[in-house]
Every structure is written in C-alpha cells, then in structure tokens.
Amino acid sequence: MATATDGIVWNVPNRLSAARIGLSLLCFVAICLEWYLLGLVFFLLSAATDWLDGWWARKYNQITQLGRILDPFADKVLICGTFILLGAAADSLIPAWVAVLVTARELLVTALRSLIEGRSMDFSAKWAGKVKMVVQCLAVALSLWRLYRLQSGLDTSPTFDNLLVFVVIAAVISTVYSGWGYVKLAIDMLLDTGEAGK
Secondary structure: OOOOOHHHHOOHHHHHHHHHHHHHHHHHHHHHOOOHHHHHHHHHHHHHHHHHHHHHHHHOOOOOHHHHHHHHHHHHHHHHHHHHHHHHOOOOOOOHHHHHHHHHHHHHHHHHHHHHHOOOOOOOOOHHHHHHHHHHHHHHHHHHHHHHHHHOOOOOOHHHHHHHHHHHHHHHHHHHHHHHHHHHHHHHHHHHOOOOOO
C-alpha cells in the first residue's frame, strides 16, 4: 500500500538510479552472452540515466537521503561490473588489473564516504570523480564497440586501438588521481575533528 512519502522517496531521480541498476544487469547479461552491440546499447542507456538523475535532482530540488546512497551505488554497479567483465573478455584491450584497480578505488571511496558522512560531514562527489566517471564510460563504450566489430569479422584500425589504449590509460590515471583526492580529503576532515590519529 502506497504511503504519502512514496512520491518523495521514489521520486524521478531515485527511479532513474534504480533503472540504472536494472539496465546495468541487462548490460552484464549481454556481455556474458557476447552480444556486444546490445551490451553497448544497454551501457549507454544506463550511463545516460546517471547524467539525467543528477540534473533532475538539482533542477527540481529532489535530492534525498536515499538518492545520496542509491545514485553512487548504481554508478559502482555499472562501472565495476563492466570493467570486470571486459577485463575477462577475450580480445579486450582492458587488462584484468585495471578492473581490480577500478573496483578497489570504488570500495575505498565508499568506505571513506560511510566514515565521513557517519560523522555528519559532507563527502559529496568532486569534479575529479565526475571526470573519472566520464573517462571510464568512454573506455567501456569504445571497448564494447571494438569487441562488436571483431565479432562481426570487421577489423579495427591501429588508430582506433591506439585511441582505446590512450583512453584506458586516462581512465587509470583519473581513477588513481580522484581516489587519492578523496583519501586526502578524508584525512584533512578527520584531522580537523581530531580523529585521524585515533
């Protein structure tokens, strides 16, 4: 039975975040079945909801506590899942260690956010984290497109492969840089409260 708060909790941004999780799962199934073009479509739709739910929440002031949890969780499901599957895929230019790095970074930031926000301090996403997400999404999209072309018997040009390698390297750099930024921020915030040494 619906309650009066359902429209507030399950507003448009939160519904989009939930849809992103569902689309991510469909993307994972497609990749596992080597339906790379369909996987790319599901991935792009899922990534688009990340931009849309954030824009909607800010424009219509629909930021909720659930959304602050659900939105980054949906992002992590999408990014970690696709990198893990692509790291395991044959002919992928994304090494498995990159998937490990991406996943480790997301787990670390999640732990830090839980620690900081548990002390009623703001630990919202920073610009470096947003750039990281864009570069990671580009790396996944290019990888899926390359795998689709190879599967279809179409060659990929050295220029395209070099571009993909460059984007993967950029994703690694942005992952490490943004992760360190969150670590440094957490340390600074804990020092301000006198808790870093405890």
